[in-house]
Amino acid sequence: MRPEEDLPAILAHAWSLLVRGGADRKSPLHTPVIASVDEHGLPHARVMVLRKAEQSAASLRLHTDARSPKVAQLDGRPVAVLAYHPGEQVQLRITGTARVLTDDDVVEGIWNQSTLFARRCYLAEHPPGTPLPGPSSGLPAWIEGQQPTAEQIGPARPNFATLWIEVTAIDWLHLANSGHRRAVFRSANGWAGEWVAP
Numbered sequence: 573m574r575p576e577e578d579l580p581a582i583l584a585h586a587w588s589l590l591v592r593g594g595a596d597r598k599s600p601l602h603t604p605v606i607a608s609v610d611e612h613g614l615p616h617a618r619v620m621v622l623r624k625a626e627q628s629a630a631s632l633r634l635h636t637d638a639r640s641p642k643v644a645q646l647d648g649r650p651v652a653v654l655a656y657h658p659g660e661q662v663q664l665r666i667t668g669t670a671r672v673l674t675d676d677d678v679v680e681g682i683w684n685q686s687t688l689f690a691r692r693c694y695l696a697e698h699p700p701g702t703p704l705p706g707p708s709s710g711l712p713a714w715i716e717g718q719q720p721t722a723e724q725i726g727p728a729r730p731n732f733a734t735l736w737i738e739v740t741a742i743d744w745l746h747l748a749n750s751g752h753r754r755a756v757f758r759s760a761n762g763w764a765g766e767w768v769a770p
């Protein structure tokens with residue numbers, strides 16, 4: 573069987589691309605699109621950094637501001653993730669359930685391991701999307717262009733949230749001149765995978 577026609581190998585390869593996406597800033601899967609629906613039923617999509625992917629837990633982890641509108645749209649709700657790897661010519665359309673965690677020891681560990689520069693954006697004075705009188709980073713003036721100290725970053729901690737996606741389905745599409753291929757894998761049927769029309 574050719575590797576591109578072996579369903580378990582395809583699923584493992586899709587996860588290996590996601591794992592790489594979580595670990596390698598240069599991977600095109602490092603910045604997937606995360607889509608949600610608001611309380612009016614309107615769709616919202618935005619690019620986010622994929623921090624970690626784990627096949628054994630069927631999970632993805634991302635970071636965000638706890639005050640951002642997407643948190644309410646996503647916590648405990650369905651989520652869609654879209655990513656395309658041009659080198660592999662593979663599109664992944666992932667669906668799952670999102671969960672936002674802010675307080676436990678795992679989140680604390682992730683916060684402490686982030687660089688001070690990465691943590692600095694959580695010092696923003698207003699929730700993302702707040703109207704501003706003019707162009708601004710939203711950061712307090714005293715920290716613009718500077719790395720905060722461990723002490724200065726303390727007040728940012730309540731604004732830090734981790735977004736966990738429990739993956740329930742992966743729709744894999746591979747583009748090739750010899751013929752496109754598409755398969756859908758669902759946790760509900762043990763990730764067995766089914767071929768579908770591209």
Ligand SMILES: Cc1cc2nc3c(=O)[nH]c(=O)nc-3n(C[C@H](O)[C@H](O)[C@H](O)COP(=O)(O)O)c2cc1C
Nearest residue numbers: 603616618619620621635636637640641642700701
């Ligand atoms: C390359 C790139 C990476 C981004 N990474 C994140 C991220 O990891 N977390 C995040 O909350 N927003 C990230 N953003 C900003 C979001 O796309 C979005 O503008 C912001 O989170 C507000 O979204 P919301 O109003 O839907 O909550 C990123 C944007 C770009 C362009």
